[in-house]
Amino acid sequence: MKDTPLSNCERDFILKAIEEKKRLDGRQTYDFRRIKITFGTDYGCCFVDLGKTRVMAQVSCELVAPKESRPNEGIMFFNIELSPMASPAFEQGRQSELSVKLNRQLERCLRNSKCIDTESLCVVAGEKVWQIRVDVSMLNNDGNLMDAASVAAITALCHFRRPDVGIQGDEVTVYSPEERDPIPLSIYHMPISISFSFFQQGTFLLVDPCEREERVMDGLLMIAMNKHREICSIQSSGGIMLLKEQVMRCSKIAAVKVSEITELISKALLNDRTARKAGGRCGFAESMPQERITALKTDETLMETSDVTERANDIVEKAGAPPQTVPSPLVPAPGVGQVSQGQQNTWGLQEEDEDDDDDDDEQNGKETKMETEPQEEEKGAGDVVEISDSEEEEVVILTSETSGQAKNADSSSHQKRAAASKRRPKK
C-alpha cells in the first residue's frame, strides 16, 4: 500500500510556517515532543512514545560460538523492523532504504561506540559467548523514528538481565532466574541519537521533526552523543551543504537534549526497579491508561458452567454414533493396498443394462463378444504379447463404439483378424 502523498498546498503551508518560526504542533524550534518510557513484563522490553511516534524494543540473548577474529568478545546484533503497522508505506520482510539507514545508524550509535562491554559477555573463550540481540519494532510512525529507536534500544539494554552461567570444568550451566538472579549488562555510557532537520538549504533548523516536517525537509543531521558530551557518530543525509557553525550549534543543542533524555531514562529505570522490588505487577497491561474513554479494563471474571456438561452430552447424543464402517482392505497386486471406494469397476454392469434397449446395442454386444474370442485365442496361443497388438485392440474397440454400426464393426473385426493372422507367422 502506498503512502498518501503530500499535497502542494500542504507543503507550501508547512514551509511558510517554518519560515515564520512556527511549527504545526505549536512547539518551539528546539523543543522535543513528550517522551514517555514504559517497560514490558519481562526484562529487556521497553516502549518509547515520542509524541505520537511509538516504538518497542526487545532484547534477547543466546549462547553462540564467537567470531573467529574476536574469540573472547560477545556479539551484538541490532535489527530495526519497519512493521507495516507503523505506516502503510512499510512492507513486511523487505529491506527498504530507510530500514537500512536506520539499522546502520543504530549500529554505529550503540555497537561502534563501544558502550557495551562485550568482553564480559564471553563465557568460554573461543567457544561460547552471549549474543545480545536487540529487536526494535516500529508501532506508529509520526516522524523521528531514529531518536525513538535509539532511546528504546539503549533503555532496553539497560533494563535487560541475562541468565547467570556457571562453569565447572568443561560444563557450562545456564541458571534459570529462579535459581540465580539474572545479571545486567555492563554499560559504560548511553549514546542517544538526536535528529535535526534542515529546510531551505540549511537556513532553518528544527529539532525532532514530525512526520509532515520530515516530508518537506531538505536534509537531516543525526548526532549520537552521550551525557559526557562525547560524540559517538554524526550522519548527514539529504545532500545539503552544512556550515561548520551549524554543525557546532547542533552539537551544542544535542548535548542539552541528551542530558535531559539520559536523566529521564535513569529515572524510568529506577521507577521500574522499585516497582519490581515492591512485587507489584508491571508491564504493558499496567501502563494502560485508565482515564481515557477509549480504554476499559475489567477484573477477573468467573463463569457459571454448571450446565456445560449437560449441553455437551445433549449434542453428543443428538449427533449419534458415526456409521459403522467395515474395514475392507483389498490387495489388487502384491505390495499394493487399497481401501475405500473404487475397488471394483461397476461401469460394465451399467452397459449391460443399456444393452436391452436397442437392436444396435445388441449387435454391438455381439461384436464385442466376437472380438473377445480372438483375444482369448491369442492368449492361449502364445504367452508373448506385443505392445503393438494391444494398441490395435484399443483402436478396434473405439471405432466399434463410436460408430455403433454393424458394418464398421464387422470390417474392423476383419482387420483385427487379419492382423492376428499376420502375427501368427512371426511366432
Next chain:
Amino acid sequence: MEVCESSKVSLREFGCEQNLLSRPDGSASFVQGDTSVMAGVYGPAEVKVSKEIYDRATLEVLIQPKVGLPTVRERSQEQCIRETCEASLLLSLHPRSSLTLVLQVLHDDGSLLSCFLNAACMALMDAGLPMSCLFCGVTCAINTDGQIITDPTAAQEKESRALMTFAIDCAKRRVLMSSTKGSFSVHELQQCIAVSQKASEKIFQFYRDSVRRRYSKNL
C-alpha cells in the same frame, strides 16, 4: 470424564484500548492477564494488481513476533485469523480494495491466539469496517486431570494435555474457527465449545461496555 464445577473456569482480567495509534485507520490493544497484543488496520485502500479480487476486498493479516522474523507458527495463526475475519467482514462491499490487519505481540503469557482474535475484532470495529457480526476468541486447556481451564496462562498451557482455541460469533454463538492441539475426546470437545460459548458472552459484554464507554460523554 466428569469435568468442570471448578474454580478454574474463569477469565483473567482483560482490558482494551482503542484508537491508540495515529497512523492506522483503526487500532486497538487487547490485554488478557499479562498477554498483550496490539492491532492496527489499514483500509479499505488501493490494492496491488496481483492481489486484486474482482468482487471483494483482499484481506491481509500480518503477525509480528516480538523477536525475529515471522515463522511458520505465525503464518498458520495468520491464516486462522484471516479466515475468521473473512467470515465476519462484509468484504463484498469493498471490491478491488485491500484491508491490512497487522498484529504485534507485546507479551505472550498464554492464550495468544484468542488475544489476537479479540484485538483484531476491536481494531476492525475501530476502523469502522462493515461486519456481519462480531467475533471473539476463547482458549480452553484440558489439564492432565481432565479439568477445563479457560484463558490459560503460559504455564498452564505447558502442563495441559490439550489446547483448543475457538472463534465465536456474537449473533448465534456459532464456532467460526477452531484450532486445537493435543488429544481429546468428542465429549471433551463439545464441553470446551460449550464453555467457550459461555465465556464469549462475557467477552461480548466487555466489547459492548467498552464501546458504550467510548461513545459516552463521561468516564
